[in-house]
Amino acid sequence: MKEIRLHGRGGQGVVKASQIVVKAAVAGKKYGQFIPFFGVERKGSPVFGYLRISDEPIRRKMQVYEPDILMILDDSLVSLPSTYAGLKEGGTVIINSVKTPEELKVPSCAGKVAVVDATGISEELLGRNIPNTAMLGAFAQISGLVDKDVLFQEVEASFGAANREAAQKAYGQAAGLKE
Amino acid sequence: MGKIKVLTGNYSAAEAAALCHPDLIAAYPITPQSSVVEYLAGLVHDGVIDANLVQVESEHSAMSVVQGAAAGGGRVFTATSAQGLALMYEPYFRMSTLRFPMVMALATREMTSPETVWSGQQDAMSVREAGWIQMFCDSNQEIVDMIIQSYMLAEHPEVLLPVNVCYDGFYSSHLTEGVDLPLQEEVDRFLPPPSFHHAVLDPDHPFALDPLTPGPILMKYRKSHLDAMEKALEVIDEVDKKFGDTFGRYYGGAVSQYRTEDADVVIVTIGGMTGTGMDAVDQAREEGIKAGLLKLRFTRPFPAEKIRDALKDKKAFAVIDRSVSFGWSQGPMHMEVKAALADADSRYCHFSAIGGLGGADISIEMMMETIRNLDAHKNEPGERETQWYMVD
Numbered sequence: 001m002k003e004i005r006l007h008g009r010g011g012q013g014v015v016k017a018s019q020i021v022v023k024a025a026v027a028g029k030k031y032g033q034f035i036p037f038f039g040v041e042r043k044g045s046p047v048f049g050y051l052r053i054s055d056e057p058i059r060r061k062m063q064v065y066e067p068d069i070l071m072i073l074d075d076s077l078v079s080l081p082s083t084y085a086g087l088k089e090g091g092t093v094i095i096n097s098v099k100t101p102e103e104l105k106v107p108s109c110a111g112k113v114a115v116v117d118a119t120g121i122s123e124e125l126l127g128r129n130i131p132n133t134a135m136l137g138a139f140a141q142i143s144g145l146v147d148k149d150v151l152f153q154e155v156e157a158s159f160g161a162a163n164r165e166a167a168q169k170a171y172g173q174a175a176g177l178k179e
Numbered sequence: 180m181g182k183i184k185v186l187t188g189n190y191s192a193a194e195a196a197a198l199c200h201p202d203l204i205a206a207y208p209i210t211p212q213s214s215v216v217e218y219l220a221g222l223v224h225d226g227v228i229d230a231n232l233v234q235v236e237s238e239h240s241a242m243s244v245v246q247g248a249a250a251g252g253g254r255v256f257t258a259t260s261a262q263g264l265a266l267m268y269e270p271y272f273r274m275s276t277l278r279f280p281m282v283m284a285l286a287t288r289e290m291t292s293p294e295t296v297w298s299g300q301q302d303a304m305s306v307r308e309a310g311w312i313q314m315f316c317d318s319n320q321e322i323v324d325m326i327i328q329s330y331m332l333a334e335h336p337e338v339l340l341p342v343n344v345c346y347d348g349f350y351s352s353h354l355t356e357g358v359d360l361p362l363q364e365e366v367d368r369f370l371p372p373p374s375f376h377h378a379v380l381d382p383d384h385p386f387a388l389d390p391l392t393p394g395p396i397l398m399k400y401r402k403s404h405l406d407a408m409e410k411a412l413e414v415i416d417e418v419d420k421k422f423g424d425t426f427g428r429y430y431g432g433a434v435s436q437y438r439t440e441d442a443d444v445v446i447v448t449i450g451g452m453t454g455t456g457m458d459a460v461d462q463a464r465e466e467g468i469k470a471g472l473l474k475l476r477f478t479r480p481f482p483a484e485k486i487r488d489a490l491k492d493k494k495a496f497a498v499i500d501r502s503v504s505f506g507w508s509q510g511p512m513h514m515e516v517k518a519a520l521a522d523a524d525s526r527y528c529h530f531s532a533i534g535g536l537g538g539a540d541i542s543i544e545m546m547m548e549t550i551r552n553l554d555a556h557k558n559e560p561g562e563r564e565t566q567w568y569m570v571d
Contacts, residue, residue, distance in 0.1 A: 018355070019185065019355045022185050022355045022356065022357070023185045026183065026185050026356075026357040031356070031357065032185075032355075032356065032357065033354065033355070033356045034354065034355040034356075035349070035350060035353065035354045035355075036349070036353050037349070038349075058356070058454075059453075059454030059455070059457050059458055060454050060455040060458045060543060061317075061347070061350045061351065061354060061451045061452070061454050061455055062350075062455050062540050062541060062542045062543065063540045063542070065542070065544075
């Protein structure tokens with residue numbers, strides 16, 4: 001089982017993106033689970049999400065304390081101590097940013113770091129800062145946990161062709177950043 | 180075999196309710212239950228289900244409206260949480276004592292104050308003496324299956340009681356996972372249309388429903404209500420078997436057990452903490468502790484005999500409550516499990532564990548602490564101090 005923790009802000013689409021990953025996992029005959037954790041439900045406040053993908057049924061319904069993968073949709077959140085907390089040795093960090101991993105203070109235990117300008121991609125292709133579908137493209141490339149074509153299909157089914165393009169573009173960009 | 184869909188707990192409840200052909204749905208939005216009825220409203224609007232959807236101004240009205248429809252012989256559905264349930268209490272009590280069958284989804288939530296909208300089971304536990312059948316789900320699949328089963332249970336001629344299908348707010352209501360959603364024709368074969376007639380309004384045979392009732396007669400009603408609860412314990416098992424024979428999923432009836440056969444120590448769970456508890460049991464087994472899990476699926480009627488059987492040869496147990504019993508320094512289900520055992524103190528090491536209030540997490544590590552504590556003291560019968568799953 002892989003445990004993924006998402007950090008974003010209300011309005012960035014953490015919940016919808018994670019639900020698409022669960023759909024892609026289930027479509028690929030795996031098990032997926034997503035639990036959102038809201039603070040106050042308003043735009044801009046920090047939002048957490050707990051995502052699990054497994055070959056076996058997922059029984060636990062709890063928060064993710066030691067993530068295999070961290071997905072950070074807003075790079076201002078790296079200043080919160082809770083953002084990098086518990087990252088597994090050799091774990092993966094995917095951040096929506098134009099900064100360097102050093103500037104983002106990615107902990108040394110991280111095995112893989114991908115920095116993707118999901119905001120730039122979404123502004124270019126969608127006309128606004130909704131980075132979630134671009135982040136899904138990066139997630140598919142870096143994690144290899146879900147089939148990219150199934151994921152793109154689910155993105156298009158939920159959000160239309162422009163979002164599919166955003167995911168595909170981020171997939172291509174993240175490819176160059178691996179390791 | 181149904182259709183695999185990826186759904187939240189709330190959508191699972193709504194999809195299942197829709198499959199049961201409700202005649203009328205009335206509800207008022209309250210977090211975290213709101214999307215149940217939003218989703219059903221969409222299905223009614225799109226013509227997917229042929230139900231009357233009544234917009235009401237409060238939960239008190241929601242329960243009153245479905246009560247009237249049930250008095251007209253209709254199959255009804257609603258959903259609520261916490262303060263909504265509190266506002267509903269007056270018609271809620273009357274629903275069960277009029278012996279009207281219905282199913283209500285309860286996305287369980289902590290009661291205020293302090294102000295909160297997050298998870299907990301205090302709402303459900305606070306109304307456990309209101310005459311409803313109460314059961315708690317662990318997975319979204321169980322939510323679907325239990326809404327369907329609960330109509331059969333509620334409308335059974337020897338039961339005739341409303342059922343609360345409870346599932347944890349957020350941790351289940353907002354949890355997304357794959358669900359095997361039964362096909363409509365399969366549900367239609369399993370669940371016949373409602374046919375209760377004990378108090379149905381009939382213009383050709385008018386009568387007064389619920390007139391002022393003197394104590395000696397009221398006592399007979401109460402006795403009959405309690406007898407129906409006892410009968411429900413049998414019907415729960417019958418419905419579980421019938422459902423399993425049809426859909427291939429058996430839940431074990433009023434309780435279910437995990438790795439208890441040779442266990443020394445048992446954790447007793449309620450609702451959505453159960454899956455986490457199973458992972459904790461597996462981890463404990465790897466550490467060499469003979470641990471098992473007993474899940475209280477139904478809390479009303481209380482499955483006392485099944486609990487006695489499940490714990491018969493065990494040495495220690497802890498009941499993990501996501502609510503408190505004010506005045507007892509422990510959780511309500513721990514009190515009731517003790518009451519079922521009667522001689523708990525002389526035979527078992529046992530204690531109450533309280534966690535997950537107001538949306539706080541119940542983790543594997545917290546449950547491991549409970550299991551290790553039980554194992555360390557398993558040969559010392561008596562009640563130990565309540566364990567609080569505090570988060571720093």
